[in-house]
């Protein structure tokens with residue numbers, strides 16, 4: 303997968319005289335000073351030295367190769383935003399630079415992509431230009447972090463952000479027009495002090511105003527320069543939120559709850575800062591952003607991340623995977639960056655690298671701030687269950703495959719033995735799963751309630767693998783799909799399970815192939831079919847001498863059924879012990895709902911057959 307830099311800038315080689323075009327002074331223009339070099343001027347004022355990488359794709363690609371960067375997503379610069387100008391001028395200017403960006407990208411050998419700019423002072427015009435740009439090939443938009451005195455929680459700007467979510471446009475928020483400039487006349491302080499504070503202000507405004515509550519989770523928004531001072535001062539914000547009602551704003555949750563609603567880039571230029579940023583935001587939320595090729599940009603793009611002590615997995619997320627998600631890119635190839643000459647030799651396998659221990663140990667990310675002692679246990683126990691669910695699905699799929707083969711070749715017994723052997727593993731795993739609840743019961747109810755509120759609306763209902771196990775074994779309930787609608791992948795897997803023959807179907811299919819279960823007549827009722835299946839099992843048990851292998855499968859399936867009911871019962875006991883008769887975070891009536899599931903059986907015919915047996 304390629305290395306992607308999501309924050310860097312371009313200037314076209316030339317553009318019309320905007321002051322003459324609009325009849326207003328102080329527009330930016332480019333003054334070429336010597337081959338490959340230029341100055342950006344704003345009216346008569348010098349603004350910035352730039353060089354050919356800003357406008358020449360060849361020069362840019364060469365430096366990308368030097369730095370091991372595969373894709374750059376370029377934006378114009380805030381000096382071109384023109385939010386304070388008449389909207390028709392700002393729109394015309396935006397169109398000009400948006401089209402220029404695409405022209406540079408077209409010569410970038412598919413390695414240059416772009417974010418557009420819009421006249422954000424006018425929501426309608428901004429939405430229309432965004433839509434036009436998305437249709438013409440931009441991946442999203444770069445916006446300034448305010449429009450005059452309007453912060454990002456302004457109703458119009460929130461409407462625009464909603465439109466970005468609808469269009470699937472990635473949003474990069476860049477600080478500009480820093481406040482307090484009169485107190486920062488020297489030393490680039492507007493950039494080093496003003497910009498981080500501006501960005502922090504924007505994130506905080508979005509959180510406390512409830513903008514994130516109103517905007518859909520599909521909005522992909524990133525704040526430049528590591529999110530400014532936001533991450534470092536999150537504790538201060540959180541403290542104010544918890545202890546001072548006046549500091550709470552209108553958001554439904556504490557500020558830290560919203561961390562997974564935003565991305566930040568990695569432009570912090572210091573290892574400790576990067577480590578801290580990843581620790582606070584999570585490795586899924588930080589992306590390579592270099593500010594290349596401007597003077598305050600990263601000199602060797604990506605070196606901060608590459609030289610960090612982050613795990614390989616986290617580096618992969620920061621350099622590639624998070625950006626692909628943020629940009630909505632489907633990046634499928636294994637990536638040139640990892641295979642080009644000069645890439646490090648593959649490391650020799652160790653215990654840690656084989657088992658991915660560092661990555662595994664990074665996967666526990668408590669929500670409570672300050673962290674509640676027991677939240678780690680809560681996360682670990684659930685993750686352990688999910689890992690065992692994974693193994694159960696793996697083994698149950700193999701059981702299905704073996705029983706299918708057994709049905710196809712009734713004279714062969716190997717597959718039946720193999721199915722029984724694997725089912726024994728499933729029962730042993732489930733026995734462990736029943737036992738594990740006791741570990742969670744060492745958590746006092748008060749301790750769980752201290753952080754339970756942060757988990758909503760997450761719920762066990764959303765355990766995709768648990769539901770897959772149910773569907774795979776034959777307990778299919780289409781209604782349960784609704785809990786997985788937000789996650790396309792989970793929804794698709796469950797839909798597939800719903801449509802596939804279950805373990806139950808395949809087991810009785812095999813008995814039919816063996817001649818133990820006569821094909822049901824067309825008009826047979828469900829009850830008659832059920833009784834016929836129970837009689838087929840009864841037949842097996844009556845002829846132990848010939849069907850020892852199949853009886854073994856039946857016993858294992860019965861035991862598995864029994865243990866899953868035990869799991870349900872222990873889960874209910876745990877729920878009652880920890881939250882009493884409270885409602886569940888998934889919206890059910892809690893323990894009383896769960897009690898209804900106790901009657902569920904995967905293989906009721908195996909139980910019915912017991913009644914049919916005579917002395």
Ligand code: HEM
Nearest residue numbers: 687761762763765768877880881886887888889890892899
């Ligand atoms: C403090 C501990 C726990 C509490 C208070 C709790 C509570 C609940 C509640 C109330 C429900 C009903 C659905 C809802 O409205 O949210 C539920 C469902 C569920 N929980 Fe838990 N749970 C706990 C631990 C666990 C653990 C450790 C697992 C392990 C995977 C788990 C897996 C599930 C599953 C799979 C469901 C769906 C069950 C079904 O639909 O039949 N829960 N839980």
